[in-house]
Amino acid sequence: MRIGELSHRTGVPVATIKYYLREGLLPPGEATGRNQAVYGEDHARRLRLARALITVGGLSVAAAREVLEALAAPDRSTYNALAVAHTTVTRHERDPAVPEEARERAAERVRRLIAEQGWQLPPDLPAARTLTDTLATMEHLGNHSFAARLDRFAAASELVAAADVDCVDEVRGSAEAMAETMVVGTVLGDAALAALRRLAQQDAARRRYAPAARDGDTDGDCPQPGAAAGDAPAG
């Protein structure tokens, strides 16, 4: 199909498609003449994925290119699928104001966590560095409460990871589908999990801090420890 139809089929504007072609997010189409090329189904699929990783997943163009290149690489073992997802760890700037001692304490904390969880991991995973930097920055800001509950956050992450691996297992048999499932589930999944966390926070805070039962909250479905029955205005 021509670029106009590719745009129509995917809902991605022609200008954006040209930008992605220039940036190497999409391979060039098959040339059919001066300034003319045709594109296939594979282009449409990859274009949809690129667009979603960037807009909804929040990846930079450079990070999206790295992910798409890894997906297109010929060696796609299960472990490679994982490695692809790992390239999508947010590559943040280090905060240079954080003192080296705080970083060393955080690195030790991460090593201890990994040992306590019984995780067997290759050394120098980017995610371990990100976790270390983040904990060091929290300490620098005077926040010790997150690190104090790191085992609870890790336990929740194990539940997430078990579901993630089940997602990938569903398409076992196709290394390509496994890698793509891992990438979409991890990158877009991060956005979904951040949203779920905020919804759950809202409900957890309401249960803990709701100042009083409100109109209509009289069915007792929901524990409100702070609320005495007498506080509720009569309906």
Place this chain on the structure above:
Amino acid sequence: MRIGELSHRTGVPVATIKYYLREGLLPPGEATGRNQAVYGEDHARRLRLARALITVGGLSVAAAREVLEALAAPDRSTYNALAVAHTTVTRHERDPAVPEEARERAAERVRRLIAEQGWQLPPDLPAARTLTDTLATMEHLGNHSFAARLDRFAAASELVAAADVDCVDEVRGSAEAMAETMVVGTVLGDAALAALRRLAQQDAARRRYAPAARDGDTDGDCPQPGAAAGDAPAG
């Protein structure tokens, strides 16, 4: 203190401090003459926080300004502290290529999830919209496996949220400290949780897919369902 000392104390370069002042991330210092101003402890604290939210938390300058303004606002009830954290939901571009029907199905799925979890939430939370958009985009990409396990991801998020509320509860009594704990724990916590998820994925995938026990893996600490004992080379 002068701007030079503020820079020395916080490790943030003078040029960055001036940029944050121009962008309204920091309130102006107290003027002591033409082009001279002095800064207090509050500036140092806010500067460290701004820097961390942007570099490690990955917030845009505009998003960081919104968070810092909300933290500095005089009304800081518990619920307001929550609302501040909610402003930090990744504000992604919507993917316009996702068909309206997919969005409606996703919205229905989110409503059903909220009902099933028993979450009592105010209407139109930004996080609910983010979750809806993300699920719709996944469906558009042909990924149904994440949505099929949404209850498991929600259950994990409840564990995270319970720990989050415990973090905030630790500083109960100071509305200011509660709000700041919520912001740091949520924004930097998202980065930490994304990293923990990848570490846990790595271990979960190893347990599921490890092709064979490797040298030294003979202590039997760790179940490797796919590995027969005979596969391990003699040490």
